[in-house]
Amino acid sequence: MSRRADDGPRTHPAGHVLPPREQPGYYRGFSTLAQQHAWDEHTREVVLGRVATVPPIRFFDDAAARFWTLVFDHLLPQSDRTSERRIPIVNVVDARLYEDRTPGYRFAEMPTDRDAYHLGHEAIDDEARTRYGADFGELEYEQRENVLAAIHDGEPRAAAAVWKQMSVHRFWQLIVGDAIDAYYAHPWAWDEIGFGGPAYPRAYTRLERGDPEPWEVREQRYAWSAPPGARSDETENVHAFSVESEQHRSHAKKAHDE
């Protein structure tokens, strides 16, 4: 399978794994936090609080915290970030579960989010044992990628009892969604993708042609590759489905077709 139909300007065939950097992405030198003087007071409080305070682990036990740390390292890898510039994920997810904050609904085919994390841990370990004879935490990097790719593709081989209690697709969306919620709420992630961040009361003024504000920077692209053995640097481009309930089927179908 080709990774994508149209690579455009994004990758270079000779792209290589770059050493960790303080700020990945194509907006070198851009810092939303450096603009905090132009934010309103309450926004500043909330965003700076997020940067300064990593919530303690209270929902997961030690084993679960280790397990989910490892899983989130695959769902939203950060090995291209220097260690002091990595964005906390598992602690933020733990805080949500501890405080029982939900998006305001539970799919009828899903247990509560708390139970989904417990059941998901069980299912991923079971998948790891079925494929490689050891718990997820004992596996090599590439084996862990393969285990998670099976869940991503909607084709787990193990833990049938767990998957009777919850949809593989909805579970996948839950955990990847939680990772996105944590990572892209952080101003370092905004810097990485060139998002201007809070703009009240100062305003955005250059609305057209993607022009930067005087305090934003221009894009400076470079080629990069995921680490060897990574399964996740593949994306699909599927238009065949039209409705949400069919959306998760495309991947399974693709796997069968291949």
Next chain:
Amino acid sequence: MSNARHMLGSMQSIDAPMQRYAENDAIDYVIAGVGAAGGVLLQRLARAGFRVVGLEAGPFWDTERQWVSDEAGSHQLYWEDPRVTGGTDPLALGANNSGKGVGGGSVHWAAFTPRLHPSDFEVYTRDGVGVDWPLTYDELRPYYELLELEMPVSGPAYYPWGHPHGYPYGPHPMGGVGNALIRGCSALDIPVSIGGPVAILAGSHGDRPHCIYRGFCIQGCKVGAKASTLITHVPDAIDNGAEIRDRSMVFRVALGADGRVTGVHYFDEDGREHVQRAKAVIVCGYAIETPRLLLNSSCAGFESGLANSSGTLGRYLMAQAGNLILGRFDELVRMYKAPPAHALTEEFYETDPRNDFARGFAIQTVGPLPIAFGKQMMAAKKAWGWGLRREMMDYNHWAAFGLLGEILPWSDNRVTLSETDTDRFGLPVAHVAFNLHDNDRRLIKAGKEKTLEVMWAAGAREVVQEARYAHLVGGARMGNDPATSVVDKFGRTHDVPNLFVCDGSVLPTQGSANPGLTIQALAARTADYLISCGASIFTGDARDMTTPPVRTSLSPPATWGKGVPRLT
């Protein structure tokens, strides 16, 4: 409310002390839910001299102290109390379509304000699908015109679709997404509306400033430029003697032995139970909480839910198809700038006999911020891990269009009470079942494909899509026949003479227009009806079906003498 000056937007404040009514004082009207409809009703009834209290489950926002320019920090604006969502095509709820706090959904809407088309009021007569409304476009039209001035709405001077009309405030400048929509539509000879209609101020208005294009519309407009009833109607309601009791969750409408309601039971913030007596009750809880409240109010004579003799309470719930089409461009877009809502086309809105489905769709601009965009990449490209990081690094190259497609009202799409899940008060939560039918599927497929075509025509190098839904209406529909509807054309329940419903749940069909303007227009119309009926609502069972005169004297200050002349 704290002692500090209560700010609504950056310039507006509430300075005067609010009226306080005693719970055993039988006030005229108690309104359950101060959202898009409740805010307008409260303001109208207070101006007309009624003694009125609005009970709101969420907070009475001080926007300067409580709102942020931040996606992750804005969850308090959404109804995130538990619900269960099921059926063959379950709807995402919460931030997607449900507000909490004074202003309700009008706080986090994108503020697109297209009107329904005249055809929307008679889809059964024209196409043999859905149901006709018990009123016509012409009966609602004066209220569209009134609310477009009260919000007010920015948009083009000539809007060609439905009943052609113009907008009182000038159109907004284009952002990158609007430019892409214009490019794509123009390449395909599709007319496009530029710069609105959207209830966001293109210039300052009264004590509200103009838009600063910060892009956080659906996180609540901290600027005060985007209309919400919190800033357009609630301040005037309070000035005219209305009371709002926030963090007050109505859980039961009380029915007296004479078949008339006597008030409502509610929980305060600390879970203490209260009763507010009133001569009449108006439920304004929107498409899920309104049916839930009435179902939870079942009692002798109404065992399957208050005002549910028809069995239609909770049924005919509708969402619109909201497929999101994303296009990646070689050039930068930076779609976080400008309001998400700033250009659209309704060229495919009406039934086209060449199609294999009835009714149609609109295509609109959308401007997802990073977290929303990340989840779209997860759904549309199955992105995770390194692939997700890579796609996200291209955030500034993407533009997003939203399909807005009409889904018809179906009896099996409904709100019931969950048999398993309860909320923090111990009340059964809403179970929402949603199922697409054949016409819906065909319409969504065609709408998705047309939107993809427009995105390609705009010059995108790659186009992907996430299937999803937008908005909610129905669940307590209005109609002339008490056997097939919950309320009459003024929002009065067929079963209980002093119980009304006024919110999106009364819509019999929904068209392909964002529902916010229609909901507020209906609320202003219901208010005129209540004012015309006067005290007879409180005492008699007579059901006067005379259309009331349109009262332009009840608009909030700064409504009149502004804007530009309309071309109609």
